[in-house]
Amino acid sequence: MLPLYLFTYFLVIFGYMETVKAKSPGSKAMITNNGLKYVKEKSPGFKTRITSNGFNYANRVAMDTLVANIRTFSVPDQHGESGSFQYDLTNLRVTGFTEPQSSILILPGAGLKWTANGAGVSMHGNFRYTFRKRWLPTIRGSGTFDISVYGLDFSINMIFGVDVNGRPTIAASGCSCGIYRVKIKFHGRWAWLYNLFSRLVENRVRKILINKICDIVTKQINEDMEKKLASLPVTIKIFGHFLLDYRLLQVPTFQSSYMETFHKGEISWLGDEREAPFQPHTLADIGDTQKMMYLWISDYMFNTLGYAAQMHNYLVLNITAADLPPNQRGILNTTCTSFLCFGNLIPQLQKNFPNSTVELNLFSGRPPTMNITPGELKVNCSGKIVLYARQNDKNRTYVMSTMATMETTVNVSVSNERVHGKINGIMLLLNVTDSAVGPINSRFIQILINSVLKAVLIPKINEFGNKGFPLPVTGKIRFVNTSLRLLKHTMVIETDLKYMG
Structure with missing residues (x-):
């Protein structure tokens, strides 16, 4: 580029x-350039086509x-x-x-x-x-x-x-x-x-x-x-702790109407560039050559981000009343002034911990995974949610644990030479595995936790999505007439270019 x-x-x-x-691109090749050797051993997580x-x-x-x-x-x-x-x-x-x-x-x-x-x-x-x-x-x-x-x-x-x-x-x-x-x-x-x-x-x-x-x-x-x-960035620091790797895997190929390049397309923890223990799927193929440039992004790229985050205990979140919007903080109260409140739907909390607030500790149990299918992008994750009661004397008491699985659909877009994502909806399933206050109505706890996650977790995830993944272009290139397609395990960006030099 x-x-x-x-x-x-x-x-x-x-x-x-x-x-x-x-x-x-699927084969193993040794490439020698001016005495230097570079080995391509796997399919690309990112590909480009210049027409x-x-x-x-x-x-x-x-x-x-x-x-x-x-x-x-x-x-x-x-x-x-x-x-x-x-x-x-x-x-x-x-x-x-x-x-x-x-x-x-x-x-x-x-x-x-x-x-x-x-x-x-x-x-x-x-x-x-x-x-x-x-x-x-x-x-x-x-x-x-x-x-x-x-x-x-x-x-x-x-x-x-x-x-x-x-x-x-x-x-x-x-x-x-x-x-x-x-x-x-x-x-x-x-x-x-x-x-x-x-x-x-x-x-x-x-x-x-x-x-x-x-x-x-x-x-x-x-x-x-x-x-x-x-000066082109082949590795880019993103989200403060991660490294996006766009290094080339092999020499480009030249066909009659286009050139294609094949890139690693992997995200690792900054300072720990160990590769994920899984391989990219074969990128979906399209024969289009009308636009100036095409970019293929495998769901492998996003799944390596999830793997690196999981391996470094990054996917941990503590939620307190201070994290919620002011008009929704009452959800975590044990003594309630509104119907949607832990104290109302779980009476044991109101009885055992009056005038307290509930705190949630979220832990990812395994790396989240993205799956791209034609026209749709979904993310699945699972983990553990532990609830505590924070009392007036500032002591915190264990209340219960629940295993959670969540599936969400994501709307993706391209702007300012970045890929952006926004959660469109979530489906949350909870299973109470332990309780210090007796039997818990799973339906009620799911309503409560779902409300908290929508108020706190989803905005935090969307904040990352709004920052976006940078694409490997310099500041003088702009995308114009850009569109995006979702295919099997592949996101394809089709765009014309404008040089601002």
């Missing part, structure tokens, strides 16, 4: 094109950048001689540039080629000359000149790679440049004489421009784009 910054995907995600054809439409847009942005560079570059002063004639060209500057017809071509199984045809350049500068012949007096003169260049073409290949850390690389290869015609016209008192030597200067200018164009294009790829790729 390129500024991700020929633009777009060079801009955004990228990988590497070797002369060897990449193996299918021909995306590269066409990247080409427009890249060409705008190239045109701006050419219009501002300065040519070093030049000195030349032929026999008795010596000349100097100084203060050369570009006065006009005709944009070429250009394209970024996908080379199936190979990489990308950037080509441009029919560019024109106009230049202006100063000259001075000296003519010496042993039997003639030395002749000197100076003036100005204008140069017109027609039919300037160039072609360059782009080679994508993956370094040992799964970070993308890009390199230029095989730049060629040609010029159909160069015409120079001198201005000054002896212009007719100067123009006798125009062919010498035209050949010199042709050589300068051919070298300069390849230098500019190669620099744009090898330095500008490579620098921006090197």
